Amino acid sequence: MxxxxxxxxxxxxxxxxxxxxxxxxxxxxxxxxxxxxxxxxxxxxxxxxxxxxxxxxxxxxxxxxxxxxxxxxxxxxxxxxxxxxxxxxxxxxxxxxxxxxxxxxxxxxxxxxxxxxxxxxxxxxxxxxxxxxxxxxxxxxxxxxxxxxxxxxxxxxxxxxxxxxxxxxxxxxxxxxxxxxxxxxxxxxxxxxxxxxxxxxxxxxxxxxxxxxxxxxxxxxxxxxxxxxxxxxxxxxLGKGVQFEIKELVREHLDELLKYYPERVAVNNIKKHVACYVKGQRGAKQRKEQVFRAETTTQILDSFA
Ligand SMILES: Cc1cc2nc3c(=O)[nH]c(=O)nc-3n(C[C@H](O)[C@H](O)[C@H](O)COP(=O)(O)O)c2cc1C
The missing domain is CATH 3.20.20.70 (Aldolase class I)
Known part of the structure; x- marks a missing residue:
């Protein structure tokens, strides 16, 4: 169009x-x-x-x-x-x-x-x-x-x-x-x-x-x-198979936010997205809890270790 x-x-x-x-x-x-x-x-x-x-x-x-x-x-x-x-x-x-x-x-x-x-x-x-x-x-x-x-x-x-x-x-x-x-x-x-x-x-x-x-x-x-x-x-x-790791998606999403927002704001903004990324995954509840406590990007990414 x-x-x-x-x-x-x-x-x-x-x-x-x-x-x-x-x-x-x-x-x-x-x-x-x-x-x-x-x-x-x-x-x-x-x-x-x-x-x-x-x-x-x-x-x-x-x-x-x-x-x-x-x-x-x-x-x-x-x-x-x-x-x-x-x-x-x-x-x-x-x-x-x-x-x-x-x-x-x-x-x-x-x-x-x-x-x-x-x-x-x-x-x-x-x-x-x-x-x-x-x-x-x-x-x-x-x-x-x-x-x-x-x-x-x-x-x-x-x-x-x-x-x-x-x-x-x-x-x-x-x-x-x-x-x-x-x-x-x-x-x-x-x-x-x-x-x-x-x-x-x-x-x-x-x-x-x-x-x-x-x-x-x-x-x-x-x-x-x-x-x-x-x-x-x-x-x-579109019928295209895709493979990705959630941790990589979160990392990319965070990297993008960090270009515009201070770390504190980026970390807060990503939390609701992470809750959606992990939905339905094994251990989602604990991961969400860990992410919601995080104050730094490292802590967010470490929760996927
Ligand atoms: C949390 C949420 C926020 C939304 N915010 C907007 C918005 O700012 N502007 C808008 O036009 N539609 C907004 N929508 C409507 C969506 O763009 C879309 O029209 C609606 O969710 C139906 O599409 P879907 O079934 O693919 O979700 C919002 C929908 C949701 C669930």
Missing amino acids: QIGEFVLQNGLILPPIAGYSDIGMRMLCVRYGAELTFTEMVSAKGLVYNNENTKELLFTHDTEPIKAVQLFGREEDFFQKAIRHEALRPFDIIDINFGCPVNKIVRNGEGSALMKEPEQIYKIIKKCIEAADGRPVTGKIRAGFSQEWRNAVEVALAIQDAGGAMVTVHGRTRDMMYSGKADLEIIKEVKDAVSIPVTGNGDVCDRESYLRMLSTGVDGVAIARGAIGRPSIFSEV
């Missing part, structure tokens, strides 16, 4: 994952075949007000093949200011979040709350494009806000009409949060209705579910939870 000037061969994407899709996870996913990875969602307002925590989410590196950021917010003016902010200059693609189901976000009329306002989505995408200086703007949506409000097709058309370069559809409604099953039918309906590229998302965790998602005709496939603790998923879905 093509997003602006960026051509993807296999269409495999790591979507934004708050708390996880840091530069370390993104680089590992790229190594295993993801062609496009996103930062976790970043508050447009936080960026405009120069919130320090927000900036930490924006670390990126020249070796990232395509740099893509996701913003969330509500007012088009804040989106414009955020996109024009110098912190967003390194990014090639700007994605807007219309899917976050979390109460705190929805209460502010942000994330998936916007699914109920296709006109506002149209306005946001249009204004973002004005500010993006030629960079592609994409949107990430859900099937709808609720079972009574399954308007993914209408919203995808609004994104297309406003000039959006791609739409990712997570086949769940907001009221499902992350439970139940993603509906591939509505993803197919979106694909049939729009002419911009469509990325299908929801429940891809192996080659079988990947092929099922592809059968909807989508141009790209985004894998979120399946990639947490398992960046090799991107090779696996």
Whole structure:
């Protein structure tokens, strides 16, 4: 698929994952075949007000093949200011979040709350494009806000009409949060209705579910939870066998984080990833306990001795 000037061969994407899709996870996913990875969602307002925590989410590196950021917010003016902010200059693609189901976000009329306002989505995408200086703007949506409000097709058309370069559809409604099953039918309906590229998302965790998602005709496939603790998923879905040692994955992930964060922060950030890396392994419980007590990178790696 093509997003602006960026051509993807296999269409495999790591979507934004708050708390996880840091530069370390993104680089590992790229190594295993993801062609496009996103930062976790970043508050447009936080960026405009120069919130320090927000900036930490924006670390990126020249070796990232395509740099893509996701913003969330509500007012088009804040989106414009955020996109024009110098912190967003390194990014090639700007994605807007219309899917976050979390109460705190929805209460502010942000994330998936916007699914109920296709006109506002149209306005946001249009204004973002004005500010993006030629960079592609994409949107990430859900099937709808609720079972009574399954308007993914209408919203995808609004994104297309406003000039959006791609739409990712997570086949769940907001009221499902992350439970139940993603509906591939509505993803197919979106694909049939729009002419911009469509990325299908929801429940891809192996080659079988990947092929099922592809059968909807989508141009790209985004894998979120399946990639947490398992960046090799991107090779696996392509049918390529992969061999790796968890210790090596942890070491690489840590090395990547250490390029940006002080050791104390890198060590803290890696802990939740390690818990996912070792999940299901023999001795996972003791290893997790050891890792959660660690204060240095050496102590983290020694727990794999
Ligand atoms: C912990 C967590 C954090 C997430 N953070 C974001 C986010 O920041 N922005 C976003 O658009 N989606 C976010 N998502 C949604 C995922 O990108 C994805 O749409 C969803 O998990 C369904 O895909 P999956 O079945 O492959 O996990 C998050 C999901 C999880 C589980």
